[in-house]
Amino acid sequence: MSLSDDAPRYGRGARILHWLIAVLVLGAIVLGFIAATIGAKATDPSLKELRENILFWHKSIGVTILMLGLVRIGWALIYTRPPFPSHLPKRERLLAKGVHAALYILLIAMPVTGILLSQSVGFPVSWFGLISLPDFVQPDVAVPVMKRGSVLITFILHEKIFTYLLLAILGLHIAGLIKHHWFDRDPTVWRRMAPWRPRAAISPADASVEPIAD
Secondary structure, three states, X not given: OOOOOEOOEOOHHHHHHHHHHHHHHHHHHHHHHHHHHHOOOOOOHHHHHHHHHHHHHHHHHXXXXXXXXXXXXXXXXXXXXXXXXXXXXHHHHHHHHHHHHHHHHXXXXXXXXXXXXXXXXXXXXXEOOOEEOOOOOOOOOOOOHHHOXXXXXXHHHHHHHHHHHHHHHHHHHHHHHHHHHHHOOOOXXXXXXXXXXOOOOOOHHHEEEEEOOO
């Protein structure tokens, strides 16, 4: 089986990247919300230690998502993507393109703002303790944390805007799949990126010549 994309189904390489990133994004979201629930003002030593450990894994996964996101974008630029099924309405094609473009942007924007936020607060970022990232921000420690401009900007972007925008976009992405697969009884969309080989191959008649970025 070829790693490259081959209509009407994504190749193995694209599918591996897609599902690996999906699992990592889900993990990062869960860890981020757990850390937020504990809160930075937790006084219990065990909770503070738990939060620090959770954030360590959250940041490391975020750096991984950033690297894989860049690889996925490069992959999409190099290889021709499978076309839309020909029966898909134009408005749904445009919506799919918008959702995919937003996901690509957020795969980069979320980790970048997270890294900058951590460094603005004064905490270095490493990749699973193996590689320390360069300090892109040099915070003024004389200024209280929540009064630093870099903290306020990255906090609002990372935790208040991009996080919920990502959840909304993922919700649209999943809702579209559910609509096509279960309500429209149309398995062609799922088969394009299914992690395993579908039992029945997609007929070339189900695909148009218009490629999409995914």
